[in-house]
Amino acid sequence: xxxxxxxxxxLITATGQRVTLRCSPRSGDxxxxxxxxxxxxxxxxxxxxxxxxxxxxxxxxxxxxxxxxPDLHSELNLSSLELGDSALYFCASSPGLAGGAQYFGPGxxxxxx
Amino acid sequence: SQKIEQNxxxxxxxxxxxxxxxxxxxxxxxxxxxxxxQDPGRGPVFLLLIRENEKEKRKERLxxxxxxxxxxxxxxxxxxxxxxxxxxxCALVPNQAGTALIFGKGTTLSVSS
Numbered sequence: 001x002x003x004x005x006x007x008x009x010x011l012i013t014a015t016g017q018r019v020t021l022r023c024s025p026r027s028g029d030x031x032x033x034x035x036x037x038x039x040x041x042x043x044x045x046x047x048x049x050x051x052x053x054x055x056x057x058x059x060x061x062x063x064x065x066x067x068x069x070p071d072l073h074s075e076l077n078l079s080s081l082e083l084g085d086s087a088l089y090f091c092a093s094s095p096g097l098a099g100g101a102q103y104f105g106p107g108x109x110x111x112x113x
Numbered sequence: 114s115q116k117i118e119q120n121x122x123x124x125x126x127x128x129x130x131x132x133x134x135x136x137x138x139x140x141x142x143x144x145x146x147x148x149x150x151q152d153p154g155r156g157p158v159f160l161l162l163i164r165e166n167e168k169e170k171r172k173e174r175l176x177x178x179x180x181x182x183x184x185x186x187x188x189x190x191x192x193x194x195x196x197x198x199x200x201x202x203c204a205l206v207p208n209q210a211g212t213a214l215i216f217g218k219g220t221t222l223s224v225s226s
Contacts, residue, residue, distance in 0.1 A: 002156065033213065042218040043157070043202065056213040090156050098212035101147065104156030 003027065004105035006091050012111045018079040021108045025072055025093030031055070032074040033094075033102060034066055038087040049074055050097050081112045115140040117217040119203055125223045126193055134188040134220045136203030141215075143205035146179055146186050151200045151219065160201075161188075193224045 003026035013019055025032050034046040045058035049068035060066075063081075068074045078085060088109050092102040116139040126132050136146070145164040149157035163170045163179040163186065170177045176189040190197050200219040207215055 002158070004156075031212075035216075043216040045213045045215065048213050050212075056211070058213060088154075092156075098206060099145070101159035101162060102214060103159065104149075107154075107156050109154075 002103040002105065004091060004093050004103050006089075006105035006108050008108060009106065010109050010111075012113065013081060014113055015081055015083060017081050017112075018077065019081065019110065021076040021078070021089055021091075021110075023074045023076070023091030023093075023105060025074070025091075026103055029093035029095050029103070030072065031094045031097060032068055032072070033092040034060075034074070034076050035090045035092065036087045037090060037107075043090070046076070055097065078110070083112050086110055086112045115207070115215075117141075117203060117205065117215060119201075119217040120220040121218070123221040123223060125225065128194060128224055128226045130193055132190040132193050132197070132222055132224070134201050134203075134222065136186040136188070136217055138184050138205060141184075141205060141207050143207065144211075145206065146177075147204045147214065148175075148177055148186075148188050149202040149204060149216075151202055153200075157202055190222075193222075195224050195226050198222055198224050 005024045030051045033048045037043045046060040048056040066076045088107045090107045092104045118137045147162045148160045151157040161177045178187045200221045202219040203217040204214040
């Protein structure tokens with residue numbers, strides 16, 4: 001158990017809908033990262049927050065947004081969902097801004113029908 | 114273009130042998146490189162981190178080397194066991210100023226008894 005929690009574990013929704021994925025980092029970790037993993041693309045970095053502020057952005061679609069709250073939990077919002085958004089979404093956390101191991105949550109499996 | 118390449122084919126070895134996995138990168142100048150283990154449907158688990166000024170790092174049966182001239186890292190598991198069967202991911206921060214990890218697509222290791 002990494003200490004990172006993600007909810008929900010599974011999500012089934014329809015195209016065009018909007019969903020919110022939630023992540024609670026390990027106690028004391030200030031950085032939260034979001035990744036998307038699909039079979040053909042591997043693990044893709046989406047976005048990083050550090051102590052409430054956005055710090056790095058990967059190939060995150062404009063339809064996707066995220067935020068980190070004062071209690072350090074984070075939410076990833078996916079809107080106007082498409083079939084291709086079906087994937088595993090992982091959250092990870094680390095103590096600092098950069099330079100160390102990242103601790104991954106169990107993931108949310110999203111299926112868009 | 115920037116690339117991280119790992120053995121695309123699965124690696125099958127017998128119990129007790131040493132498994133060697135390769136990670137090559139192109140057009141990155143990473144300050145450090147990390148290795149993760151991922152089991153099907155689960156989040157990656159951090160194994161080892163090696164910095165650019167370190168040639169080798171060990172942890173129990175695991176050994177990582179990092180050659181910045183060859184732009185390559187090797188990951189060794191000695192005395193392999195069936196429980197070592199998993200996908201192993203190489204990851205790096207693209208440059209000295211970066212904070213986000215870029216992952217390779219991983220190599221699947223299968224250890225048979």
